[in-house]
Amino acid sequence: MIKKLPFKLLLLLVVISTLLLLIISLLPDGSNQSTKTITLEANLQIVDMDDLDKSISFIAPLQKAEAAPIEDETRQTTISTIPNKTTELADLPIPDNLKKKEITYLHEQETVSAGDSLSTILAKHGVSATDIYRVSQADKKENDLLKMRPGQTLEFEIQESTKELQKLTLVKSKLEKIEFTREDKTFNSTRITREPDLVQTYKESIINNSLFVDGLKSGIDQRLLIEMANIFGWDIDFALDIRKGDTFSILYEEKYLDGEQIGLGNILAAQFINNGRMYQAIRYATNSGSSYYTPDGLAMRKAFLRTPVEFTRISSKFNPNRIHPLFKTSRPHRGVDYAASSGTPVKSAGDGKVSFAGKQNGYGNVVIIDHGKGYTTLYAHLRSFARGTRKGARVKQGKTIAYVGQTGWATGPHLHYEFRINGVHKNPVTVKLPNDDPMPKKDLKKYLPYSKKITSMLEGYHSMEYQEKLANIRN
DSSP: OGGGSOHHHHHHHHHHHHHHHHHHHHSOOTTOOOOOOOOOOOOOOOOOHHHHHHHOOOOSSOOOOEEEEEEOSSOEEEEEEOOOOOOOGGGSOOOGGGSOOOOOEEEEEEEOOTTOOHHHHHHHTTOOHHHHHHHHHTTTTTOTTTTOOTTOEEEEEEETTTOOEEEEEEEEETTEEEEEEEETTEEEEEEEEOOOEEEEEEEEEEOSSOHHHHHHHTTOOHHHHHHHHHHHTTTOOTTTTOOTTOEEEEEEEEEEETTEEEEEEEEEEEEEEETTEEEEEEEEEETTEEEEEOTTSOBSSBSSOSOSSOOSEEEEOOBTTOBOTTTOSBOOBOSEEEEOOTTOEEEOSSSEEEEEEEEOGGGOEEEEEEEETTEEEEEEEEEEEOTTOOTTOEEOTTOEEEEEBOOSSOSSSEEEEEEEETTEEEOTTTSOOOBOOOOOHHHHHHHHHHHHHHHHHHHHTOOHHHHHHHHHHHO
């Protein structure tokens, strides 16, 4: 019953009971009939309930009460008090539905293989078609994801529970990557590029067998050898003119990233000693682009290629008094026959316009190109024409126009090539080819000091043997 009374009322009852007990103890017993007036004074103190609450702690559920003594000046009694114990809330278990769930992400990486596409790679990892479409829309302008090449890498981040694509990175090379980052229901793209450190490197070699065999032995990359052959290809026929003892040197760039070599740069300067003659080329950039020039500023590039096809040998030379191999009669051979496998690409010797493409008697399939200023070239015995090769079509130097064949009066697969100036046949092997457009005068003023500096730098690397060969040529 007491436990059900309010605390304030309970306290009041305790005070009243105490006063009554005190009064009874002071009353005389029944034998004394005299009456006395007793005056009681009680000094009651007003107690702030907030202060009282702070001194008493409640717990739930209530435990067994313990006795606590209360004393006054005349008598001692006991009352029940509530124990001062608390329960730590941190010890109580948290329901599973109230626990905070941690979001986890999967980090994946795939190397692009032949036949792979963005959708096949991402779908394999559970990414929805919607997310694949959204990320492809962020690449709609550049289409880098559509033009992925084998060997490139795709890195992507997926939310594990929902398979939602969060981030995609296309690593195109060590120097370039594109990041696609999710923002709500769209993706934003960022292109990140790095610039490598360029280190100048010098190499030289003496030819005892061939350009490529001896060049590779000297530690020169095949790509550089091909580029050097193209640079000097207008002056030197690398199939016919190379001699044992020819020497060459190159100054080129190597690319480094974080201390690791990652590739090759440009050839800055090169020299080639061929059959007692020295040729030099220096790379220089003008407003029209970068090209190679002689130390005096003349373009290394000529208006025509010396040979318009990769051949194995010259099967028939330019000869005005040749005896024809089929008819055994004296018939002038006004061109050069380059033996090559059937299907070998034939290139346009220079810029120009196709004036004829079709069949022409014993020449079989023929292409004739008008280069302007009185220059024309003829290509005969062709197997077929390249796409776009037709009368009136414009072609650039080096563009494939046809393929080697054996049509017309031909004894084997080869290219018959003629070079004409104002209608007069010239020997393609020995004719002096006109230079390309000269360097503008305003560029030439800046080029000449640079040419002197780079030539001096190149020659400063030469070995003693190379310097002796140069000295003999100059003397």
